[in-house]
Amino acid sequence: MGNPLVSIITITLNRADLIHRCIESIQKQTYSNFEHIIVDGNSTDNTEEVVKSYKDPRIKYIKLKERGPQLQMRAGADVATGKYVTFLDDDDEYLPTKIEKQVTFFESLPENIGLTYCWMTIYDTQTGKVLRIHKPEFRGDCGDITAAYQCISGTPTLMIRREIFEAVGGTYDDTIGMIGSDQELATRICQITKVDYLPESLIKIYENHNHARLTTNFYSEKLKRDILFRKHFLTKFHEVFERQPSLADEHYFNLCRDYFKLHQYRNGLKNYCLLLKCKPSIKQIIKPIIGVMLNR
16 A cells, blocks of 8 residues: 545635634644645635644645635645545544545555545534434445435545546536535546445534524525425436436425425425326325425
């Protein structure tokens, strides 16, 4: 096994108060052959000052004049030179052995494996309590199952051969926003390469569970984002669903449910009819109808 260079991409915007957690977790890595590419979407706080206070030549700071996750990710990919590319959000952190363990694992695999991932632990930002541990167990050819919206894992868990990352565009899709964009990226990758996973949680993810967000408007917008995302999947990966129509059942089930909850009954009924063509489970057939009867 060699000592390949790993490119870690972090995109940030006005996170001067949080980005130190991300940077310091990378500084503490037991694996030293990395470049940490931090792409700033033109922050107006002192994010730049915080980043530049770390006098480490492995940190490459790029400040763009424009912002946007897709634009920033692409800028990071353009300067990445590592054999492998991985990611870390600006408010999350790696465990100290994350890169070392994932590189060691990746180097032991055959060349036809282009993506590996590990598990992650999700914490409540406010309380610090563990909310859940995300432990998917998909390996091999996962193109179909990921198109069916079976989530591999979040972007920070992924490690990708750079040529594979470049082959799928080297960034998020700019038509769906950030919600679910990590899964969409992983799904595109799974269409062209095989996958394996390291069964160990090596990342701390922090979620803000502020109950003030649970308003009617927030809930409505969440449903609309889910509709956008699932329609995108059905279009983007249509070849999978044309080959195996039954794999689309989860998408049509959720589209039906979301439209009914938004009181868009015509669209809900349309997707319910499409759901029936997928030979869904009895639960999927009955649940939307019960939801309409109970108005929820």
